Amino acid sequence: MKYLIINGSPRKKNTWAIVNRIKNNLEGDFDEINLSECDIPICKGCFNCFMNGEEYCPHRDYIKPIVEKLMDCDAIIMTSPVYALNVSALLKNFLDHTAYFYHRPEFFTKKAIVVVSTAGAGHKKVANYLDETLRHWGVNKVYKLSVACGEKDSLETDKIDKTAKKFGLDVKSGKIHSPKWGDIIFFDVWKVMALKDDPIPADKKFWFDTGLVNHDFSPDVKLGFVKKIFSKVMFTFLKRII
Ligand SMILES: Cc1cc2nc3c(=O)[nH]c(=O)nc-3n(C[C@H](O)[C@H](O)[C@H](O)COP(=O)(O)O)c2cc1C
Known part of the structure; x- marks a missing residue:
C-alpha cells in the first residue's frame, strides 16, 4: 500500500507525533510532502485551472508533481494544525490550487485520513472541513482524527491507534464503499x-x-x-x- 502524507504543519511537532503514531499502525510505503518545503506561491485567483485546465495554472510546476503523487498513491494522510480556528495557510494555499477537483473529481478509489491537532479548539470543525473537501475530490472514504494537544499527556493514543488501524485495514481490503x-x-x-x-x-x-x-x-x-x-x-x- 502506498500512503502519501500531505503535511500542512510548518514544523514536525504535535501534528507529526500523531502522524508517526498512525504510521506505526499501518503497513506499507510512505511518501511525504511537507508543504513548508514546497514554497508554493499564493494562489493568484486567475481562474485558469477552473476555466482552461490545471495545466494553465501559473504555479503548475509546484502543483503538478504533488498531484501526480496523489494520483499514484492508494491512500492519503492529510494533516494540519488548527490556526486561528481553521486549517494552516500552508494547507489552504494547496487546497486553493487544487480547488478544480471540486468541479472535476478524480479519487474515487482512494481513501484518506485527515489529522488535525490543536491546543484546544477548532479541531472538529477543521477535520470536518477537510473531510468535506476530500469527498468533493471524489475520495471514497475519509477517516477523521482530531486531537487536542494542549496537555502533553492528553494525546489520545487509544483513539489514534483505533482509527489508524481501521483506516489501514480498509485501505488494505480494497473495498469501495457506497457514496454518501x-x-x-x-x-x-x-x-x-x-x-x-x-x-x-x-x-x-x-x-x-x-x-x-x-x-x-x-x-x-x-x-x-x-x-x-x-x-x-x-x-x-x-x-x-x-
Ligand atoms: C498561528 C497559530 C494559530 C493557532 N490557532 C489556534 C486556534 O485557533 N485554536 C487552538 O486551539 N490552537 C491554536 N493554535 C495552536 C496549535 O493548533 C497547536 O499547538 C497545534 O498542535 C500545533 O501543531 P504543530 O505542532 O504541528 O505545529 C495555533 C497555533 C499557531 C502557531
Missing part, C-alpha cells in the same frame, strides 16, 4: 454543469473525456438500486433548476 447521498448530489451538480449550453470549457472536457457524463456516479463505485434511482432523479431535477 450528498456525494451523489454533488456528482450530479457538476455533471449537469458540464452539460449546460454554456459550460466551463475545462469541466466539459473532463466530464466527456472521462465518460463520467454517462454515469450515475463513478463506474469505479457500485451504486445500489435506490442510490442509482436517486442519482437519476437528482440529475433530472438539477438539470431543470441549474
Whole structure:
C-alpha cells in the first residue's frame, strides 16, 4: 500500500507525533510532502485551472508533481494544525490550487485520513472541513482524527491507534464503499454543469473525456438500486433548476 502524507504543519511537532503514531499502525510505503518545503506561491485567483485546465495554472510546476503523487498513491494522510480556528495557510494555499477537483473529481478509489491537532479548539470543525473537501475530490472514504494537544499527556493514543488501524485495514481490503447521498448530489451538480449550453470549457472536457457524463456516479463505485434511482432523479431535477 502506498500512503502519501500531505503535511500542512510548518514544523514536525504535535501534528507529526500523531502522524508517526498512525504510521506505526499501518503497513506499507510512505511518501511525504511537507508543504513548508514546497514554497508554493499564493494562489493568484486567475481562474485558469477552473476555466482552461490545471495545466494553465501559473504555479503548475509546484502543483503538478504533488498531484501526480496523489494520483499514484492508494491512500492519503492529510494533516494540519488548527490556526486561528481553521486549517494552516500552508494547507489552504494547496487546497486553493487544487480547488478544480471540486468541479472535476478524480479519487474515487482512494481513501484518506485527515489529522488535525490543536491546543484546544477548532479541531472538529477543521477535520470536518477537510473531510468535506476530500469527498468533493471524489475520495471514497475519509477517516477523521482530531486531537487536542494542549496537555502533553492528553494525546489520545487509544483513539489514534483505533482509527489508524481501521483506516489501514480498509485501505488494505480494497473495498469501495457506497457514496454518501450528498456525494451523489454533488456528482450530479457538476455533471449537469458540464452539460449546460454554456459550460466551463475545462469541466466539459473532463466530464466527456472521462465518460463520467454517462454515469450515475463513478463506474469505479457500485451504486445500489435506490442510490442509482436517486442519482437519476437528482440529475433530472438539477438539470431543470441549474
Ligand atoms: C498561528 C497559530 C494559530 C493557532 N490557532 C489556534 C486556534 O485557533 N485554536 C487552538 O486551539 N490552537 C491554536 N493554535 C495552536 C496549535 O493548533 C497547536 O499547538 C497545534 O498542535 C500545533 O501543531 P504543530 O505542532 O504541528 O505545529 C495555533 C497555533 C499557531 C502557531
